[in-house]
Amino acid sequence: MYDFVIIGGGIIGLSTALALGKNYPSDRILVLEKENKWAFHQTGNNSGVIHSGIYYKPGSFKAKFCRNGCQSMVEFCQEHGINHEVCGKVIVATEEEELPLLENLYQRGLANGLKIAKISAEEVKEIEPYVSCLAGIRVFSTGIVDYKQVCQKYADLITAQGGELRLNTKVEKIVETAQGQVLETNNGSFETRLLINCAGLHSDRVAKLGGVTPEAKIVPFRGEYYELVPEKRHL
Template identity: 80%
Template sequence: MYDFAIIGGGIVGLSTGLALGKSYPHAKILVLEKESDWAFHQTGNNSGVIHSGIYYKPGSFKAKFCRDGAKSMVEFCQEYGIEHEICGKVIVATSAGELPRLENLYQRGLENGIPVKRISPEEVKEIEPHVSCVGGIRVFSTGIVNYKKVSQKYAELIQQQGGDLRLNTKVENICRSGKNQVLETNNGSFETRIVINCAGLHSDRIAKLGQVEAQAKIVPFRGEYYELTPEKRYLVKTLIYPVPNPDFPFLGVHFTRMIDSSVHAGPNAVLSLKREGYHKTDFDLRDFAEVMAYPGFWKLAAKHADEGIKEIIRSFSKAAFVRSLQQLIPEVQAEDLVPTHAGVRAQALKNDGSLVDDFLIVQGENSIHVCNAPSPAATSSLEIGKAIVAQIPAPSHLALSIH
């Protein structure tokens, strides 16, 4: 019998397990992951950025979690010797028409309490000599890290706290046993007082197994990247972002210097035909049919048809992808780029076609379901874990440890 069972061993599930162990040192905690390693999907395939929080609506969970999370993530990496760097980033306008949006972003950064500075094209070139722009913002608190290593450290710490970690264990059904719940898996059944669903790309399905309405459906979007060849890495010193289109839910293609010194360029954003579809040819009939039958998807597609077509073109045309990158760095040529890994984003979508823009945490009977944990979830993971624990009704037999 467990006190808490967490479904999903990505960075959010593991941070929740870590926070539970700190709050309830005597609790029996179980973390179940269907893959053979931790942080296998979204966490292990993201860009490794420690986000500042500049993009997010002031007062939103995203803004608060990200601002606080960036600080706690850096402190965590310092404490446990995990390689990271606070390198900062530039967000640049490449045309005069983008300058008002750049100014709005600057003001949002100020509202969110983030250290930002307006910089001229000449000042941008002092930081990133190969960028072409008409204006920019310097965001000082942005950093880079390997979130897979962070997640592995979370897992180690949970084990040290006495938690039970199970890989290769897929939850197939959830049923009641009196006041408790039983998780039926491919590796046996586990009884628990409280279930915490952090299943990412499958969070809506796990919620349904637990008789909880997720309030949204997960629609997977694949982000495809190229990587600069080693001899062209000098073109990018830190992180270079365009001004995002406020009407489109993705940030646009950008350059990211990773913690291993490689430089990734991208991503685009295209519908994945499989929830864990990292390649263009990946297809799952159930996943595809669910999206095609969902009215919310068609409403979203109609609203963003023009941008969606551009993303699809970038997916199939390297030349189109390169042209987007050349708006930031004109020197970049097709031969400077080689394909690298893709990631899949679990985007929660409502029936009316609107995206769930913030974190979505749904309460059930003796359960809690994280039904949307978009970027900056990795940056914010320690804060999200604490917030989830704060929402869980404390089992009466456990004493709460105050930190």
């Protein structure tokens, strides 16, 4: 029997397994992922931004976790040699009516303890010549990272801790027992004391397998990326 089984091999599932391994080194931990690689869905298909936390309500958990997570992600990448860049970002107002909104965002950033600065339209052009605006905010802590690399390193560290990882293993049924749960998959059954659902956009479906009816339904929206032709890539 396992002490913890985690469903989902994205960044949430893997980071949860890594943290559990650090805090409970003698416990048996298993991560199940239905795809053939880690970070196959949402984690591996996004803009790869390390967010600063400027948009969140000051004092909220979102603001706290985002700010602390930004710092810890950069430190993790530095420690393990993962490709990343703390490039910062610029938020701009392009019309007069957006200037009060930009000021509110600036004050929110200050309240969240971020290193930010007001910059003029001319200063914005020094950073990005092809932006036309009235004013801007420079956020210094925003970065970019390859989250697939992050997840692969998480997987390596989990294995080094003694945790177990299984790809190509889809949970098909969850049975409650007196001791915990039995997970029936396409690759056999696994029994656990505690089950953690980190299945991302499929987490409501996984919850239903366990007899739970979620109050909310996940409705995913697909984003699309466009690649610039070579002669426009300077933009």
